[in-house]
Amino acid sequence: MPRSRREFLERLGATCAVSAAGLSGCTGSPSVSTxxxxxxxxxxxxxxxxxxxxxxxxxxxxxxxxxxxxxxxxxxxxxxxxxxxxxxxxxxxxxxxxxxxxxxxxxxxxxxxxxxxxxxxxxxxxxxxxxxxxxxxxxNEYVLVADRDWSERTGVETISDLAAHVDAGNAGFGVAVNEDFYHREDAWEGVTEYYGIGPDARERVESGRFVVTSVGLTYELLRDGRAQVASGFDTDPQLDRDSVRTLEDDREYFIPxxxxxxxxxxxxxxxxxxxxxxxxxxxxxxxxxxxxxxxxxxxxxxxxxxxxxxxxxxxxxxxx
CATH class of the missing domain: 3.40.190.10 (Periplasmic binding protein-like II)
Known part of the structure; x- marks a missing residue:
């Protein structure tokens, strides 16, 4: 089987090393222009x-x-x-x-x-x-973010707080998530289940002011007051807005x-x-x-x- 160029160079280098003991020199590189x-x-x-x-x-x-x-x-x-x-x-x-x-x-x-x-x-x-x-x-992991004024009124600062807020019967707030976040098992479905938001409670949220949209538009809905909670990514520049709070993933659901x-x-x-x-x-x-x-x-x-x-x-x- 023909040798690769790399194998040829390795073999040539070994030959040079052996020859060095008895010869005055070895040129090393083959005279092939690549x-x-x-x-x-x-x-x-x-x-x-x-x-x-x-x-x-x-x-x-x-x-x-x-x-x-x-x-x-x-x-x-x-x-x-x-x-x-x-x-x-x-x-x-x-x-x-x-x-x-x-x-x-x-x-x-x-x-x-x-x-x-x-x-x-x-x-x-x-x-x-x-x-x-x-x-x-x-x-660039997933995050859940909230309108800061809404967060301060409700005391929702972490995802555990959000779960408790939903479990207390509060399902009338607006939620905006991007399509990938909604459909992936390790995103919306996974994080709500992990934090103890059961199927019935999730259904109440999704049957209300719940929007599945494209990446980026979630922040516009948040800015316009049509959503109070939205999905995003931790490297989104919109997270630097004073009006936005990233909800702490206090039980470390999202992986890096x-x-x-x-x-x-x-x-x-x-x-x-x-x-x-x-x-x-x-x-x-x-x-x-x-x-x-x-x-x-x-x-x-x-x-x-x-x-x-x-x-x-x-x-x-x-x-x-």
């Missing part, structure tokens, strides 16, 4: 993923020996995961919670410790021909969703510079930072690529 390695950088379609995708693309684009290709904004989690495992894409950012709960082999166990979840998700990825680099510190550069294993093995180059980007991203970047795209209408490039220039650009 072009740059293509690295197709992908992402999912929503704003935060496009920002992360362009942070990777712009960071990798100047690297010697790498030809970064922009395939950002195409496909969902399964499509990007599968394409990266197969090597038709080479790198994108995946969330630890998504890798654990939604992607093969789809684990059911809830793991709320961020470090442990990353280790388990990375081990699963390795079994499928993928590598996950260290994740960023922020988590930390983004990690995720790559085709053979590509990153041959080119460890990919993960090495992205490490300072990962380190520069925290919750406040990603909310600011999301705000520029979602609320100010700027392009993800421009926002990503400017962020790199002012934070990690000097590191080369």
């Amino acid at each position: 072009g740059p390695t293509t690295v197709r950088v992908g992402s999912k379609a929503f704003a935060e993923q496009r920002i992360l995708g362009y942070l990777a693309y712009e960071r990798l684009r100047p690297l010697d020996g790498i030809q970064a290709v922009d395939e950002i904004g195409y496909g969902d989690s399964r499509e990007n995961w599968g394409a990266t495992a197969a090597g038709t894409k080479h790198l994108y950012w995946e969330y630890t919670g998504t890798a654990w709960r939604e992607l093969p082999p789809r684990r059911e166990r809830r793991v709320t410790d961020p470090r442990r979840l990353y280790e388990l998700a990375a081990a699963d990825a390795r079994e499928r021909g993928l590598r996950m680099a260290e994740p960023a510190s922020f988590s 969703y930390q983004p990690a550069p995720t790559a085709h294993a053979p590509t990153v093995a041959d080119h460890p510079v990919l993960f090495e180059s992205l490490a300072p980007v990962v380190s520069a991203l925290d919750e406040a930072t990603i909310r600011d970047l999301n705000r520029e795209v979602l609320l100010e209408g700027r392009t993800a690529r421009t926002v990503a490039a400017e962020f790199l220039d002012r934070t990690v650009g000097a590191e080369g």
Whole structure:
């Protein structure tokens, strides 16, 4: 069977090491001219993923020996995961919670410790021909939020408080959730069951002022007073509004969703510079930072690529 280029180089290196004892030198590298390695950088379609995708693309684009290709904004989690495992894409950012709960082999166990979840998700990825680099510190996990005035009037500051409020017979308040949150077993149905809101109580809430809508519109319904409780994500820029309170997940139902550069294993093995180059980007991203970047795209209408490039220039650009 023909040897791969990598096997050839490893064999050549071993030969040089042996020959060094008896020969004056060894040139090492074969006299074969190769072009740059293509690295197709992908992402999912929503704003935060496009920002992360362009942070990777712009960071990798100047690297010697790498030809970064922009395939950002195409496909969902399964499509990007599968394409990266197969090597038709080479790198994108995946969330630890998504890798654990939604992607093969789809684990059911809830793991709320961020470090442990990353280790388990990375081990699963390795079994499928993928590598996950260290994740960023922020988590794009689900949250339930409330209108601050309503929260102060009712004393609902945690999800346990919300459950007690419902159990006390209060079901007339407005609720707005996005479609994915409503249909996923580990979201609306799961969190209400976990916090002790039974089927009958949940039915009372859902038969009232309950709206299933798209991501982002939940905050508009909250702002306009048509909802008092809404679903969201912890990196949403709307959470910085004074009128919004994030309800504390005081019994830790929602698992972490930390983004990690995720790559085709053979590509990153041959080119460890990919993960090495992205490490300072990962380190520069925290919750406040990603909310600011999301705000520029979602609320100010700027392009993800421009926002990503400017962020790199002012934070990690000097590191080369």
